[in-house]
Amino acid sequence: MKQNKYDDSGFFEKYSQMPRSLGGLDAAGEWTTFRTLFPELRGKKMLDLGCGFGWHCRYARELQARSVVGIDLSENMLERAKAMTEDPQIEYRRLAIEDIDFAEGEFDVVISSLALHYVERFDLICRKVYHCLAQDGTFVLSVEHPIFTALATQDWYYGQQGEKLHWPVDNYHEEGPRLSRFLDNDVIKYHRTVTTYINALIESGFRIMKLSELQPTQDMLDKNSAWQEEIRRPMFLLISAVKG
Template sequence: MKQNKYDDSSFFAKYSQMPRSIGGLDAAGEWSTFRAMLPELQGKKVLDLGCGFGWHCRYAREQQASYVLGLDLSANMLERAKEMTNDEQIEYRQIAIEEVDLPAGSFDVVLSSLALHYIEDFGAICRSVHAHLAPGGSFVFSVEHPIFTALAAQDWHYDSQGEKQHWPVDGYHFEGPREARFLNDDVLKYHRTVATYINGLLAAGFSITKLSELQPTKEMIESNPAWQEEVRRPMFLLIAASKI
């Protein structure tokens, strides 16, 4: 069975209190970069893999996408998404990302936000997305950066006074599962290198159109000093690709 932490009531309650869960896309620090990497959505059919509360689905419709399908394994996520959505052109379905089987070439844009690092076989996802996209279609996604996922601890090295000294990286080329702590619970993530992300896309028949490691801007740091940490090491990797 695929990992489904979000249907655990305690875990879901904690997730629901996160700033991005309450404030939506504007509370997600990577959103402005992600948004800039999206293609024109007007008149497009959009597929959201791991749609969560449906924030990106609703945004796509605000940009006049013709139809949006949001997929998620979690019943809790989809129930919340449906509660927040009043649009007949947005559909939500409960299914694992690995098990998506839709008509070939049926979407113009496939997007995914911070979901694919929970998937074991990234190459298979690339092939699946490529098949579901129409020619020239776009695939835009964000994941936790491999610098961030290399060690399961996902934490800084501290000195004796508790000050953050550096971000440790070890086992970078040993790809595979990492049992990380998230919201005081054990969560299984999959570490892979930047090269694996890029080569997986290329092997599936994509061309890379944009890559971002989300370097915080001066404005981001001024509005939220916590972003200063992200200058020291990248937390997010965002990639935009096009079906050849």
């Protein structure tokens, strides 16, 4: 299933008002850690899977990437990305992640930020990314953590006074679709275990270089007390892998 909620005008309007939509990468809590997983981008050709507003594409060019291709299924996303971009070395294409079919070794770096948990066959994407990466190319991705996606409700268990008692985890090993609520809309996310994410990459030929479950730093806690929740349970899983 190829979801495209972002071309629904009401959903897109709500998404456009999110802090990360307004503030860009600096407003994305995982960004500080995510960018540390990137290789040297100078002179590299990069592909962004699910590029959204193109924040990562423009960042790569700021670091002197040779060229960037950003793909997304949403016309609304791509229109916004193009309006925010004045750089002939960034190309945006309307394309589902599932449909990528680039030439062998076409890119040096492939990234994907919080998009692959909407894709049913992660293993197929890994093989396609491996194919289009040059030797020693890097694949960097972030997804919602499997502890976060295991239950479709994606919410705390509350006490009688509305206090957050604990984060429930159930049906963890039962992989597959979860019908969740996001911005007052039903969206389908695909739950996978950490094991599945890692083994899919390894079985496609990648070497895992680094993992992060995004433990908040003291600086993050000082700036935003809401990050205290991320100490109680991880929300993000970030992975860096290399085509070996």
